[in-house]
Structure formats: structure tokens, C-alpha cells
Amino acid sequence: MTTSTPTTAPAATTSVPRLGRRRATKGGEQGLAPRGGPVWTTIAWVATLVFFTPVAWMVLTSFHNEADAATNPPSPFAPFTLTQYQALFDRGIGPFLINSATASIASTLLVLAFSIPAAYALSIKPVEKWTDVMFFFLSTKFLPAIAALLPIFLIVKQLNMLDNVWTLVILYTAMNLPIALWMMRSFLAEVPREILEAAEVDGAGLIRLLWSVVRPIAMPGVAATALICIIFSWNEFMFAVNLTAVRSATAPVFLVGFITSEGLFLARLCAAATLVSLPVLIAGWAAQDKLVRGLSLGAVK
Numbered sequence: 001m002t003t004s005t006p007t008t009a010p011a012a013t014t015s016v017p018r019l020g021r022r023r024a025t026k027g028g029e030q031g032l033a034p035r036g037g038p039v040w041t042t043i044a045w046v047a048t049l050v051f052f053t054p055v056a057w058m059v060l061t062s063f064h065n066e067a068d069a070a071t072n073p074p075s076p077f078a079p080f081t082l083t084q085y086q087a088l089f090d091r092g093i094g095p096f097l098i099n100s101a102t103a104s105i106a107s108t109l110l111v112l113a114f115s116i117p118a119a120y121a122l123s124i125k126p127v128e129k130w131t132d133v134m135f136f137f138l139s140t141k142f143l144p145a146i147a148a149l150l151p152i153f154l155i156v157k158q159l160n161m162l163d164n165v166w167t168l169v170i171l172y173t174a175m176n177l178p179i180a181l182w183m184m185r186s187f188l189a190e191v192p193r194e195i196l197e198a199a200e201v202d203g204a205g206l207i208r209l210l211w212s213v214v215r216p217i218a219m220p221g222v223a224a225t226a227l228i229c230i231i232f233s234w235n236e237f238m239f240a241v242n243l244t245a246v247r248s249a250t251a252p253v254f255l256v257g258f259i260t261s262e263g264l265f266l267a268r269l270c271a272a273a274t275l276v277s278l279p280v281l282i283a284g285w286a287a288q289d290k291l292v293r294g295l296s297l298g299a300v301k
Contacts, residue, residue, distance in 0.1 A: 042083060061269035069267035084271035090130040093275065099165050100278070102234035103240075103250060107172035111180045111229050112222065114173075119184035120210065134185065137178040145175070145238060146220040156243055163249040170294060172233040179232075180225050187221025188214065223287050234280055 060076055061069050062085070075239035122130045152171070161167045191214055199213045215222075237252040244253065255276065258269040 039264050058270045059274050061267055062274045064267050066265060066267045069270070074190060084268045085275065088269060088272055088275060091256060093251075096249055096251045097276070097279070099168075099244075099248050100234055100250040100252075100276075102165050102170040103172055104230045106166075106169045107176065107233050108226050108229040110169070110173045111176045112141065114177055114211070115180040115184045115225070116188075116222070118181055119188050120214070122181075123185045123189040124193075124196060124214070134182065137181050149242060152239070153242060162243060163245040163248050165244075167243055168236075168248065168250070171239050171243075172229075172236060175236070176229040176232055180229055183225045183228070184218075184221060187218050187225075191217050210215065227284060227287055230283060231280055 057076075061074075063080040063082070064075075064078050065081060065083065069073055071078075121127055122133060127133070154166055156162055195213060195217075196209065199209050204212065235252065236250075240250040241253050241256065244250065255269065255272050258265045258272060
């Protein structure tokens with residue numbers, strides 16, 4: 001009497017093709033080229049040109065005479081001249097730029113001095129109900145600034161601080177502090193806990209921990225926050241035009257002076273706008289490496 005032993009050959013022959021098909025499918029997926037690559041590249045270039053064209057036109061117009069700038073249709077190839085920039089310095093744009101720089105830099109330093117310790121307490125060493133604290137800071141941005149203009153004006157007038165650059169410093173600090181706190185909290189949340197624990201084991205105090213451990217890691221985020229605060233403060237117009245007069249007027253207030261009852265001095269206005277935009281552009285270009293790293297620091301977990 002003969003008996004047949006079971007064999008596993010059929011199972012083996014059926015499993016190999018499945019594995020082969022799986023590997024082939026995986027390799028095919030990896031070999032696929034991203035769809036729509038040239039289309040998105042074209043869209044990106046078109047969007048860049050759309051946003052850059054008005055800026056290029058403004059710079060080009062600033063090198064023309066008023067007569068050439070007011071022609072219809074415009075004449076972009078009119079003779080170039082530096083008369084408009086010379087007229088700006090003759091009119092005294094320097095004090096306006098100094099006031100803008102003072103208000104922007106001083107308020108940004110105060111914002112960083114307040115937001116970094118607060119963000120440390122809300123991220124690395126979280127306090128109780130820290131989400132309520134974050135929502136409170138965010139809720140301060142719900143009220144439009146124009147709604148608080150009259151009470152602020154009356155308070156500043158009562159304190160005899162109208163036409164004072166330090167009034168703008170205080171207001172810009174309060175205006176940018178919620179944004180800076182939210183940004184710094186997301187940046188500091190990315191600091192590895194192991195490094196902080198190792199520093200504490202070695203005996204580092206709070207000040208040493210912030211300066212020697214947290215600062216080098218979070219410096220790109222600090223640079224990004226500082227640059228955004230400077231941009232918001234430099235471009236602020238409503239408080240500056242209502243709370244200043246002559247001594248403390250900022251650069252955006254200076255630009256309004258070219259819109260008069262005699263007409264619009266287009267070439268000189270473009271020259272002034274180009275000159276006012278240069279400090280922020282230079283600051284952004286100088287800090288572009290830290291800015292890109294800082295803005296992406298809290299984006300990827």
C-alpha cells in the first residue's frame with residue numbers, strides 16, 4: 001500500500017509571482033515622474049511676474065521726470081535722471097527714515113524680550129491652561145485697530161505723548177507681541193527635550209539654558225520673527241499719521257505728502273516709495289538664509 005506525501009511546491013510557485021508583481025508595482029510607482037511639473041512651474045513664473053511687474057514699474061518710473069511719468073500711454077524708455085532722488089533728500093526724508101528705524105527696531109527688541117521667555121514658558125516648560133493663554137493673546141487681534149484709535153488718541157493726549165516716537169514704540173510692541181508669541185512658541189517647541197535635560201543635569205540655570213542652549217537652536221526662528229515684526233512696524237500707517245505731526249512722523253507719513261491738491265507727483269512718489277522700501281529689502285536679503293530656516297522650523301514635525 002503506497003502513500004503520497006504532501007508537497008509545498010505549488011504554494012511556492014504561486015507565491016513567487018505575487019512577490020514579483022509587488023516589487024514590479026513598487027518599482028513602477030517610484031519610477032513615475034511627477035505629473036504637472038512644467039505646468040506648476042509656468043504658473044509660478046507667471047505669478048512671480050504679476051507680483052514683480054508693479055515693483056519694477058515703480059523703480060523705473062522713479063528715474064523719470066514728472067512729464068515723462070505722466071504720459072499716457074507711459075513711456076518706459078524715457079531719459080533717466082536722478083532728479084527725483086535728489087529732491088527727496090532736499091525735502092528732508094532723513095528724519096522720517098530715522099523715526100521709522102527707531103520705532104521699528106526698538107519695538108522689535110521689546111517684542112523679542114517679552115515673547116521669547118513667554119514662549120519658553122508655553123512650550124518647553126508649559127504652564128497650566130497654556131492653550132487659554134495662547135487664545136487670549138490671539139483674541140487681542142480680533143478687534144480692528146481703527147476701533148481702538150479714538151481711545152488710544154485720548155489716552156496719549158492726556159499723557160502729553162502726542163508726536164512722540166516712543167508712543168509708536170509702545171503701540172508697535174503691543175501690536176506685534178501676539179504674532180511673535182505664536183511664532184516663537186512653534187519654534188521653541190521644536191527644541192529637542194534631550195538637550196535641555198542634559199544641560200539641566202550639568203547644572204545650567206534658566207539664563208544659561210536660554211542663552212547657551214536654546215538661543216543657537218532657535219536663532220533662525222528669532223530672525224524670522226524679528227524680520228516680520230520690523231516689516232509690520234515699518235509699514236504701519238494709521239497710528240503714525242494720527243498720533244504724530246512733525247517731530248516723530250515716519251516714512252509712510254512722508255509718502256502721503258506727495259498727494260496734494262496740485263496733483264499727484266508720480267515720479268517723486270515712486271522714488272520715495274523705492275527709497276522707503278530699500279531698508280526692509282536689504283534686511284530681508286541679509287537674513288534670507290535664517291528666514292527660510294526659521295519659517296520652516298515649526299512647519300515639519
